[in-house]
Structures are given as C-alpha cells and as structure tokens.
Amino acid sequence: MIQTDVADENCVSQTVVEAIAEAEGTDPLELTPPLYEVIDPDALENLFTDGKTVGKIIFNYNNFEVCVFSDDSISVETTVGE
Numbered sequence: 001m002i003q004t005d006v007a008d009e010n011c012v013s014q015t016v017v018e019a020i021a022e023a024e025g026t027d028p029l030e031l032t033p034p035l036y037e038v039i040d041p042d043a044l045e046n047l048f049t050d051g052k053t054v055g056k057i058i059f060n061y062n063n064f065e066v067c068v069f070s071d072d073s074i075s076v077e078t079t080v081g082e
Contacts, residue, residue: 015074031062
C-alpha cells in the first residue's frame with residue numbers, strides 16, 4: 001500500500017499518477033492507460049476544492065484501488081488476489 005499527501009506544488013491527479021507509478025515500480029509517463037481514460041482529472045481536482053466537503057472518492061486503476069480523501073491524502077492499494 002502506498003499512502004501520500006498532495007504536495008502544495010502538485011495537483012491531485014499528478015499525485016495519484018506518481019503514487020500508482022511508485023506502486024507499479026514504473027515511470028509515471030509509462031502508465032497505461034493514462035489516468036484521463038479512467039477518471040476525469042478535472043473532476044478529481046475540483047471535488048474537494050471548497051474546503052467544506054468531507055469525504056473520499058474511490059476508483060480502480062489497473063490492479064489498484066485508489067482512495068482520494070478530502071484532507072488531500074491518497075492511498076493506493078493492490079486489488080490483485082481479492
């Protein structure tokens with residue numbers, strides 16, 4: 001499992017891509033399919049921007065379950081073997 005926080009200089013979608021690449025042991029530019037084919041990056045960025053919404057969004061990317069929380073934390077966990 002990879003757990004990380006969105007850094008001030010990064011956007012949520014970039015942090016998700018970096019976390020998945022780390023979990024796969026690959027370069028973020030080599031991920032297939034691209035994140036935008038799995039989830040709308042703009043919607044992901046705008047989901048918790050008001051600072052008042054509390055919650056999380058969960059989606060699957062390749063063999064991983066990705067959780068993006070309203071506190072800007074992200075977890076990536078393998079779903080293989082489940």
